[in-house]
Amino acid sequence: MSLLLSEQVLAHEGCGTSRQIAGRVRPVVARQTAPSVSRATQKCLSNHKAQRSCTKLQAPATEAPPTDKQAGADSPYALYTLTTWLLKEEMKGTIDGELATVISSIGLACKQIASLVQRASLSDMNGLAGLANQSGEDQKKLDVISNEVFSNCLRSSGRTGVIASEEEDVPVSVEETYSGNYVVVFDPLDGSSNIDAGISTGSIFGIYEPSDECSVDDMENPEKMMDNCILNCCQPGSALLCSGYCLYSSSTIFVLTIGKGVYGFTYDSMVGEFILTHPDLKVPNLGKIYAFNEGNYEGWTPKLKEYMDSLKSSEKWNGKPYSARYIGSLVGDFHRTLLYGGIYGYPGDTRNPNGKLRLLYECAPMSFIMEQAGGSGSTGTTRVLDICPEKVHQRVPLFVGSKGEVDYLETFFDKE
Numbered sequence: 001m002s003l004l005l006s007e008q009v010l011a012h013e014g015c016g017t018s019r020q021i022a023g024r025v026r027p028v029v030a031r032q033t034a035p036s037v038s039r040a041t042q043k044c045l046s047n048h049k050a051q052r053s054c055t056k057l058q059a060p061a062t063e064a065p066p067t068d069k070q071a072g073a074d075s076p077y078a079l080y081t082l083t084t085w086l087l088k089e090e091m092k093g094t095i096d097g098e099l100a101t102v103i104s105s106i107g108l109a110c111k112q113i114a115s116l117v118q119r120a121s122l123s124d125m126n127g128l129a130g131l132a133n134q135s136g137e138d139q140k141k142l143d144v145i146s147n148e149v150f151s152n153c154l155r156s157s158g159r160t161g162v163i164a165s166e167e168e169d170v171p172v173s174v175e176e177t178y179s180g181n182y183v184v185v186f187d188p189l190d191g192s193s194n195i196d197a198g199i200s201t202g203s204i205f206g207i208y209e210p211s212d213e214c215s216v217d218d219m220e221n222p223e224k225m226m227d228n229c230i231l232n233c234c235q236p237g238s239a240l241l242c243s244g245y246c247l248y249s250s251s252t253i254f255v256l257t258i259g260k261g262v263y264g265f266t267y268d269s270m271v272g273e274f275i276l277t278h279p280d281l282k283v284p285n286l287g288k289i290y291a292f293n294e295g296n297y298e299g300w301t302p303k304l305k306e307y308m309d310s311l312k313s314s315e316k317w318n319g320k321p322y323s324a325r326y327i328g329s330l331v332g333d334f335h336r337t338l339l340y341g342g343i344y345g346y347p348g349d350t351r352n353p354n355g356k357l358r359l360l361y362e363c364a365p366m367s368f369i370m371e372q373a374g375g376s377g378s379t380g381t382t383r384v385l386d387i388c389p390e391k392v393h394q395r396v397p398l399f400v401g402s403k404g405e406v407d408y409l410e411t412f413f414d415k416e
């Protein structure tokens with residue numbers, strides 16, 4: 001809130017209006033709302049909104065002070081888009097041009113999928129495709145289409161060597177590689193069981209450096225090539241160069257890390273761009289929200305049941321217990337956990353000892369983001385990023401969220 005005292009301060013270049021303040025200290029901005037703001041002041045302030053040229057008048061209280069995203073951008077119409085951010089990171093040398101191209105192509109795929117998801121009921125895109133993926137799960141029409149959209153964008157980037165998808169049995173080597181050869185693993189439409197109900201879903205991706213030993217262009221020996229594709233994909237999460245997700249919900253939000261913090265971009269359909277809205281995201285160290293499918297409770301280990309019961313009997317939150325929230329869409333539950341704190345868990349149980357989620361294109365990319373935001377990603381006993389996948393569609397239990405909450409959970413596992 002600005003306090004303007006001396007007369008000349010109010011003589012504004014650009015709009016030329018001025019007015020007398022009768023000795024009493026008054027917050028100018030506040031007066032905007034008071035019915036008694038003089039016509040001159042209203043005219044003056046509206047001039048400023050229009051012209052924004054007079055630096056002397058403080059911006060109205062509602063406008064956030066300039067952040068680094070506006071650094072150097074002295075036009076109120078400068079947009080800090082995902083492309084701008086990638087360019088700046090490239091200029092800083094934190095990523096190279098080819099990786100920036102791959103990330104941009106993923107951004108494009110997510111924009112396409114966002115519009116397909118939004119129009120699903122309008123364009124008969126709901127329902128099953130009549131196919132099943134390698135995990136035997138019935139594929140939704142949009143699972144198949146999103147997979148195609150993602151693969152097309154990655155191919156046409158010309159910078160990917162191998163791509164592995166939840167919806168493809170095996171990884172494929174990309175012919176259209178001009179250079180860069182990056183390895184991209186992805187879940188094109190996570191939480192698709194929610195799609196027909198219009199509930200939030202998402203895409204998840206991870207990008208690796210190609211591994212030198214396993215070249216994937218031995219066209220003479222397709223079997224060896226396939227093995228090398230798999231070897232290129234089966235890298236531990238600690239080798240990730242970049243990972244991210246895109247949330248398709250009330251707004252479309254693209255969140256990523258290149259190993260230097262976590263950045264969130266909200267899709268502005270008016271300009272067709274992802275705009276930086278969440279710079280350098282940090283997850284709170286503790287959080288009262290837990291997201292587990294308690295329908296599986298009976299199949300959990302006694303210690304895990306003890307942990308869950310302890311959350312419900314806890315009086316940690318002003319005498320209240322933890323609060324349950326479960327969308328049943330990893331990206332939705334994860335995004336809320338990242339912003340509000342807490343813990344998301346998909347443990348193993350008697351039916352699925354390793355849980356449901358896939359290490360390569362769900363657990364590792366999300367754990368990399370959470371760690372970069374100051375949180376943790378664990379199987380209960382092991383750091384997810386330290387696990388080297390043995391199979392492309394391998395499942396592991398996942399507990400991800402605030403460091404304090406994951407540490408607390410792990411204490412129950414230690415006791416086993």
Ligand SMILES: O=P(O)(O)OC[C@H]1O[C@](O)(COP(=O)(O)O)[C@@H](O)[C@@H]1O
Pocket residue numbers: 137166187189190191192193293328329330331356357
């Ligand atoms: O319905 P459940 O067993 O709770 O599983 C929900 C979980 O499975 C997922 O839908 C993952 O599966 P998909 O990638 O096949 O959608 C997660 O998004 C979600 O957290």
